[in-house]
Amino acid sequence: MSLKDELGLRHDFKNRAHETLLHVYYTAAKAQKKADEFFRAHGLTDVQFNVMMLLLNQSGESGGLTQVELSRMMLVNRANITTLIDRMEKAKLVMRVPDPEDRRYNIVKITAHGEKLFRKAAAVYHDKVRSIVSGLRESEQKDLAALLTRLRARIDSLSID
Amino acid sequence: MSLKDELGLRHDFKNRAHETLLHVYYTAAKAQKKADEFFRAHGLTDVQFNVMMLLLNQSGESGGLTQVELSRMMLVNRANITTLIDRMEKAKLVMRVPDPEDRRYNIVKITAHGEKLFRKAAAVYHDKVRSIVSGLRESEQKDLAALLTRLRARIDSLSID
C-alpha cells in the first residue's frame, strides 16, 4: 500500500523529496501511537518509559541523570523535562535528588516502584518491537539506519535563514 | 556519527530492534524541529503549513476538506483538528463553511491571506527539503521509502493485548 493510499489522498505528492520526508514522519507517528497505546495499558506513557529506560541504562556515577542530560538524550528542550519529571515524581516513578557537589543540578533517579512497572512493561515491549523490526532482514535494518543517519546529518547541516 | 554519539549516550543500545525504531523517531523529530523553526520565521507552524498544503492539493469538489478528512490525512484524532482550525481561523489562514448538503460537516477552505503566506513559505521550503533529501541518490530514496512502508505495515498488523 502506498503512502498516498494509507493517508487517503486524492492526488499524488507534488514533491518527491517532501514525500520521502513524510515517509519518515508517518512511520515515526504510527510507531509512537502504537507504543503509547501499549504503555497506557501498563499505566505508563511512551515518554515516561523512555525516561526510565535511560535512567536504568545510561546513568553515571551519581546513580541517575540530571535533567539536562535527560533533555539531551531525548532531543527535547530542558523546560519540557521539568513538567515531565514533576508528573513522574507525583506518580512515584522517579525522584529528584539534589547534587551536593553542584547545587544547580538535580539527579533524577528511578524508584523501586518505577523499576517494577518498567520491567513488567519492558519484557513485553521488547518482544513487540522485535516482532515489528523482524519484518526487515538484518542487512535491511542496517541499510535503513545508515540512510536515516545520513538524512539526519543533512538536516543538522542545513541553515534556516 | 552514530545515534549513540548524537544522543550523548554512555552505553550502547541493548536491543538492536529498539535502536532501529529510535533511528526513525529521532530522524522524524529532527526534521520536524528544523521545519518548525523554519516556518516560525514565516509566521506559521509546521502543522499549519501541512493543513494548507492539503487544502490546496487534496480538496474535493466542495473546494475544501472536512475536518475528518483532514484528521485522516494527517493521522491525528479529529478532536485535535477542532482546536487547530480554531487557531487557524483566528489567524485568518482558513475558514469553516457549513456544508449545505449535510449539516454535520464543516468544509475547511484556505483564505487568500492563508494562500499568500503559504506560497511564500512553500517556495523556500521545497528548496530546503530537496537539499536535505538530495543527500540520498534516487535509488536510495526509493529503498528508504520501501523499507519504511514495510515497517508501517508490520506496525499496523501488530495487536496490543
Next chain:
DNA sequence: GTCATATAGTTAATATATGAACTATATGGT
C-alpha cells in the same frame, strides 16, 4: 414514519513540546 445506529464536530481533562524570561549557582580572568 420511527427508532437504532453511525458519523461529524465540540468540549474537558490531561500529556508533551516549544521559546523567552526568570532565579540560583558555579567558574574563570583580572
Next chain:
DNA sequence: ACCATATAGTTCATATATTAACTATATGAC
C-alpha cells in the same frame, strides 16, 4: 575578592496531541 559569563532548573504563554463524553445530524431497517 570581584565580576562577567555560562549553566541548570523553573515558570509562563502557547501549540499540538490524546481519550471520553457530549450534541447535532443523517441513514437504513422495519
